[in-house]
Amino acid sequence: MSKYAKTWWGQRFIAALEGFTDSGRLARGRSYSTDNRIKQWLLQKGKVDAKLRGNTNPYYGVYKEPTYKVSVQMTHLSEVQWQKIIQRLSQRASFIARLLLNEIPENIEAVFAEAGVHLLPKDYRDFKVACDCPDYEVPCKHIAGVCYRLAGQLDQNPFLLFEMRGLASEKLLRELANSSLGKVLSDAKSNATVELMPVDSFYTRPVLTELPQEISLKSFWQGQQPLPKSIEPSQPATIPAMLIKKGGDFPGFWQKQNSFIEVMEDFYLRMRKNTLKGL
Structure with missing residues (x-):
């Protein structure tokens, strides 16, 4: 070859x-x-x-x-x-x-x-x-x-x-x-372009809110509503990483011999494991 x-x-x-x-x-x-x-x-x-x-x-x-x-x-x-x-x-x-x-x-x-x-x-x-x-x-x-x-x-x-x-x-x-x-x-594969939406900032900015006149210490520390006792497990995507896979194994910017899709699949897998460890 x-x-x-x-x-x-x-x-x-x-x-x-x-x-x-x-x-x-x-x-x-x-x-x-x-x-x-x-x-x-x-x-x-x-x-x-x-x-x-x-x-x-x-x-x-x-x-x-x-x-x-x-x-x-x-x-x-x-x-x-x-x-x-x-x-x-x-x-x-x-x-x-x-x-x-x-x-x-x-x-x-x-x-x-x-x-x-x-x-x-x-x-x-x-x-x-x-x-x-x-x-x-x-x-x-x-x-x-x-x-x-x-x-x-x-x-x-x-x-x-x-x-x-x-x-x-x-x-x-x-x-x-x-x-x-x-x-x-x-x-x-259509050539339709997605319209770009202007934004004020690339980062999430904090929104100022007025504090109530009276603050309950219990609601301050425990919140207005109790947290759920369990979190439903996330469902994997039906077609995982479709946007990446549409570019193919060797997109124009990828100059290495190994598959770009395989590299990204390994990256996503490691990121998912690290995320689950933190839960």
Whole structure:
């Protein structure tokens, strides 16, 4: 498995690239996936158009630092094939739930196999690439660099994989919204923004109240009403930490190799234990 992608679908994407490219070329290509090399990045309609900073190379007659144009896309599925796939996806609650959490179900290829296709790339025939550098090998190190960068974005947003196959995420959500199960996914992934409410302070401020003229010592120390003798145990959430899980295992700010969701689950568990000890 490649260490340059974190999710299993990112790993599969890189594995397809490594399957038909020599290791030396890939090693050089990884260095071209950084911000220092990528001058421009545009991903739209399932195609990446990028501009990369190259190196001077007198052997090829390149004496001034060049800028190379690179394009990477995957073969698109037909409209008929997508309709069959969407119909089957919208009938499985497990698929809807995983997609809701920004994850691709590991058995999703079974749905695509029923339509005679596959989602994740298997070999070079799943890619359409181009680069205007003088290297005649395909993929060159610049194309490899773009693919490594793309694999990192797939980790954070698996819906890009559907776009690379020719189905925009907006259209996928709109089609799934026609079913009762798919509406859950559509609502959760909508771009509706929550209106921010202004506040006077980030902290809770004390509210001054007037004291009564006469104060009973008994009510002062014991309160106006007796405290309950027992506290009902709290019920765990039906879908715990939904807001965190919607971001996926590897959100954009999370640069570690381990799952962000697993770290937060452990954190919540330890906090809950500490809270119960104090009761």
